[in-house]
Amino acid sequence: MHLLSNSLLPCHNAAEEGVVVKPEISYDTALPTATTASGPLITPLVYSTGLSDRTGHDVWLKLETANLSGSFKDRGIFKSAELGYAQHGPETHLIAASGGNAGLAAATAAKRLGVRCTVVVPKKTEDKVVRKLQELGAQVENKTVDVLDDADMLARTMAALDPKGVYIHPFESWDTALGHSSIVQEIRNQLLAAGVPNGRPDVVTCSVGGGGLIRGIIHGINTMISQHPTFGSPKPKLIACQDFGAHSFGASFNRWLLDPDAGATSDGNTVISLSAITSQATSLGAKTCSAAALSASVAYSQSDVASSSGPAPYLSTVIVDDAISASACWQFKRDHHIEVEMACGAALSPIYLNKRILDRVLARESFTNGAASSEAPERQTIVVVVCGGSKVDGAMLERYESEYGEADAGWRVMIDGQDV
Template identity: 35%
Template sequence: MTIDYPSTQAGEEPQLPWCQTPLKHSKALSKAAGYKVYMKLENMQPSGSYKSRGMGNMYLRSLAQLPDPSRARFYCSSGGNAGLAAATAGKMLGCPTTVVVSRRTSELMRNKIRDMDADLHVFGDSLNEADEHMREVLMKSDPGAIYCPPFDHPYVWEGNSTIITEIAQQLPASHPVPDAIVFSVGGGGLFNGIVSGMKAYGWQDVPIIAVETEGAHSLSASLKAGDHVTLPGITSRATSLGATRVSRQTWEYARDGGRSAGLDVRSVVLTDDEALMGCVRLAEDERLLVEDACGVSVATVCDGALRRACPELNEDSLVVVIVCGGLNVTMEMLLEAKAKHMCAAQSKLELKKQQVAIKETPVPALESPTGSSRPSLSSRWSWRWRRTST
């Protein structure tokens, strides 16, 4: 699926604020999973995540419609990665950008957004509060304001659909269609873009493995309820997946397991600790540093969750996992997560050893102070009855 943009005044193609990323076969992940695993390395985008595609397309489409693009200022509310992608696109295209994040966004991510020369505001305790403040206060006083939703907009989905365009061109000729596509789901911007691309290539029968973390599982909760529900709050550490409600388009695609839309959608939910260990595995096996919102998809592929969701996969199957990226991570975070995991695993092992030792220890027979065994219960009661009767 290709996107055509108007030429610049000089007749040149506009600069794209994203890039084509590699599709790499991973021997380590394939060995762990039991089938061929290919990684789409979206962590190599200019902003460090796939968000560069959607936000970049949002900027280009919006600028093409303005009579005077020089007056435009872009506004994006974000948990982190979308805001960083917007700031990066703004810097690459020379467009002023304002990003509003909530107080839950880490100082690490705030500094990365500031480094892209964006005007950063911190407001509220949730993305909804930050977004409302941006639209009702900041944008109302700016006649050149352009609103950039982090995930719920057709321009964002269109940009994200280019992932499938590239995958279709990069897959080996011997296996031109994947047997499953695995990726993380937050608000649904990536989900909608991938579905759009799959429809364009006739891949509707390919299983879509939608992965979330516990506490940010708004899609899974909706599928279980059979209705488009809103989570009461986000409790997961994977704040980049922290949308309490997926977009309406995502729900329309995914409801009934995708059957209503002619798709095959399967939901997987893992814990925060499993997501972090997915990051650790990717760092150790592939030397790639990603945040937990991305690591949860790696954990799904390697630790058996995908096998349970897709029992039809075998050693000849080819699975694509979208390494969506994200810069809210440091090596110190992963080292701490690994140490915690190893400590917990050691504690479980020691507890299991103790339980086995208790089961195998023989229980000695109870004896009287003189060393003789106590009489049976029936004989003691019969002796008492004879004594009373005399």
């Protein structure tokens, strides 16, 4: 596979086509000073020969696993942390609620900035995650609350009582979404360097939890289109992926898609709140997604061309059983030697179940009652945001392989509100 990156990352030898290249990054040199949380680190964009052959499309992997904390969360949370530091300086106290990636990103940002950090996590948070947070220097509060919603309320209270406290939400803040939007500029530059016309992907597939990432991607695409109009000719299609039991965003978007008047309010679109998170993909586990992300997604999904077929040609939702996301995780490890958690597996599921999912999403004609168009889509440039994640290890992936295999039959898939 091809590796595109900045000069801080290793070069790929074209003669080694087909050989998996895992980037080796020195984070101490990638970030210029201890007083900035972010810096010039650009995550690799990898062309996957195997997945391209599998799907019949050009599949690129945006490896957010290369971020400092191991996930895309660094982009937005680092930006929010820097804004807090600009206000309070070295006395800044970052306070977050998260049992996983967002907390690790906040703790990593605090370490880079040299400031205090407190992360409130539910009691049942994995010991491995707690240890990682503590190793990064964060104070971990894990003996008080049972669920993430209560952890969030406690973190907000702590920040309100601390004059130097900066509360960092995992996905709701506009500053966080703005930080996530940087991924689009990188993708464009990297695809341009690879000779892809206009640096424009035809399709971007990503996981959606609370909605911070997809809101950032949408803002990034809209910004690129305003600066480089050919980037939007046409707009890249987004595939928003979730697991059943952690699918507030998908349920909310599908309600609008199937009945545009049902979820609309004067201020935008209302969200469907889940009564509980029943998915194992706990990093997707927002019982209520961001209303701002939902509204941005609805607006992005629609075409300016009146003759366009369907209400949402530029965004599709894909919701799958945990087994399908888990299966994608172990297969991705087999194919690319990179471990990702189940929440990331959701974004990979359209690629690994390409006949059942990807071909249906990309079909030129809409499908009815689960019957896909017989017309095969033309070859597309597809970017998969490999968002990473901390809740995974080799033993877990072996269990996924043993329990679920390739999960190619018998498990539920929903595309744009219809079971297929």
